[in-house]
Amino acid sequence: MQSTAGRPQIMLAHVVAVLLFAPTVALFVLGVVGVALTPLGIGVILLLIVVPATRLVATGHRSMAREILQQPVVQEYRDTTGLGPIARVQRWASDPARWRDLLWELSSITIGFTLSVLSIALFLYPIWSIVWFGLWKGLPDIFDRPYGMTITTTEGAVALSAGGFVLGALVWWFTAKPIARWRFGLDAFLLGISRQAVLARRVREVTTSRAQGADAAAAELRRVERDLHDGAQARLVALGMSLGLAAELIEKDPEAARTLLLEARDGSTEALQDIRSVVRGIHPPVLADRGLADAVRALAVDLPMDTELDLHPPALPATLESALYFSISECLANIGKHAHADACWIALHDEDDVVVAVVGDNGVGGANPQGSGLRGIASRLAVFDGTVAVLSPPGGPTTVTMEVPCGR
Numbered sequence: 001m002q003s004t005a006g007r008p009q010i011m012l013a014h015v016v017a018v019l020l021f022a023p024t025v026a027l028f029v030l031g032v033v034g035v036a037l038t039p040l041g042i043g044v045i046l047l048l049i050v051v052p053a054t055r056l057v058a059t060g061h062r063s064m065a066r067e068i069l070q071q072p073v074v075q076e077y078r079d080t081t082g083l084g085p086i087a088r089v090q091r092w093a094s095d096p097a098r099w100r101d102l103l104w105e106l107s108s109i110t111i112g113f114t115l116s117v118l119s120i121a122l123f124l125y126p127i128w129s130i131v132w133f134g135l136w137k138g139l140p141d142i143f144d145r146p147y148g149m150t151i152t153t154t155e156g157a158v159a160l161s162a163g164g165f166v167l168g169a170l171v172w173w174f175t176a177k178p179i180a181r182w183r184f185g186l187d188a189f190l191l192g193i194s195r196q197a198v199l200a201r202r203v204r205e206v207t208t209s210r211a212q213g214a215d216a217a218a219a220e221l222r223r224v225e226r227d228l229h230d231g232a233q234a235r236l237v238a239l240g241m242s243l244g245l246a247a248e249l250i251e252k253d254p255e256a257a258r259t260l261l262l263e264a265r266d267g268s269t270e271a272l273q274d275i276r277s278v279v280r281g282i283h284p285p286v287l288a289d290r291g292l293a294d295a296v297r298a299l300a301v302d303l304p305m306d307t308e309l310d311l312h313p314p315a316l317p318a319t320l321e322s323a324l325y326f327s328i329s330e331c332l333a334n335i336g337k338h339a340h341a342d343a344c345w346i347a348l349h350d351e352d353d354v355v356v357a358v359v360g361d362n363g364v365g366g367a368n369p370q371g372s373g374l375r376g377i378a379s380r381l382a383v384f385d386g387t388v389a390v391l392s393p394p395g396g397p398t399t400v401t402m403e404v405p406c407g408r
Contacts, residue, residue: 299328338364354403367398388401
């Protein structure tokens with residue numbers, strides 16, 4: 001069932017919506033007049049006042065719809081910063097969001113207003129039943145015929161008043177939320193981003209995240225290739241040369257051959273360690289064996305500073321665990337290189353199907369969100385529709401917040 005705010009909050013929103021009825025009517029009429037008079041020039045002046053005011057009122061209704069429906073209701077308007085009056089009106093005329101605001105005004109002063117008044121009337125009817133009884137006692141000649149019935153006794157008036165109160169309260173109780181969903185759902189539909197705009201934005205996001213994922217994967221492959229080339233490959237080449245020389249010297253100079261074989265043995269051990277290091281860089285064994293929380297604890301053990309841990313991650317896919325692990329590892333590496341901190345903290349928890357990782361320190365601050373390390377983290381998490389927020393004022397502290405959807 002769709003989630004809805006409580007009834008007191010609903011009634012307050014209906015009252016505010018009714019109070020905004022008159023301004024909304026005025027803005028709608030002035031907006032239509034402004035559009036009609038635009039060719040004469042005076043309409044431009046009118047629209048320069050009406051359109052921003054309409055956006056202000058629409059933003060208020062958008063906030064109410066978000067609170068009542070308990071779901072995001074956002075709109076994207078085309079930017080008009082720096083434009084002159086004529087260019088600004090032209091930009092508004094080509095902005096679908098502005099025309100949706102005008103359509104919303106029409107629906108708000110008709111359907112929306114009717115639904116709000118209906119909900120308020122249903123709320124007030126039980127109160128009127130009590131007030132009617134007091135009026136009947138004081139002015140029986142005027143208020144003795146409700147619904148065409150003549151009430152002559154106090155018992156009859158009490159029964160009618162109590163029945164009206166109970167029935168009215170039940171009707172309001174069971175209709176308050178459905179009416180609110182209809183009224184503010186219509187506002188959300190017209191004031192929010194259209195389905196086409198949502199799909200277009202989602203396509204852009206997917207395209208961007210795919211490109212970032214491809215870049216991150218390519219960078220990771222280059223890193224693995226570089227580590228293998230500079231480490232294990234060089235050692236294996238040296239190992240082959242040592243074995244070749246040992247084969248030539250084994251009959252002429254057994255002692256020298258023995259020395260070369262010992263060096264080759266040491267070289268093979270070092271090459272194996274390099275290969276293991278590369279493998280750990282791809283997917284650390286502690287992450288596979290013990291999970292994300294213990295893997296982060298293992299990172300914190302090696303830090304030369306006081307570290308506060310608050311780790312309560314949900315069950316996550318291995319790929320997402322790996323991305324978060326390396327993102328946290330990169331944050332900790334940045335702290336060690338640049339922060340000059342003596343304390344840091346790491347938090348990992350779940351908020352409404354979004355895994356949130358926070359890494360902070362008490363260092364000098366001033367971290368650059370466009371730095372290679374933080375951009376790498378953003379690219380890594382963008383593959384999972386994740387976001388990275390950096391708060392690092394000069395003087396610190398620095399906080400990096402990573403949020404990744406993990407709908408289970």
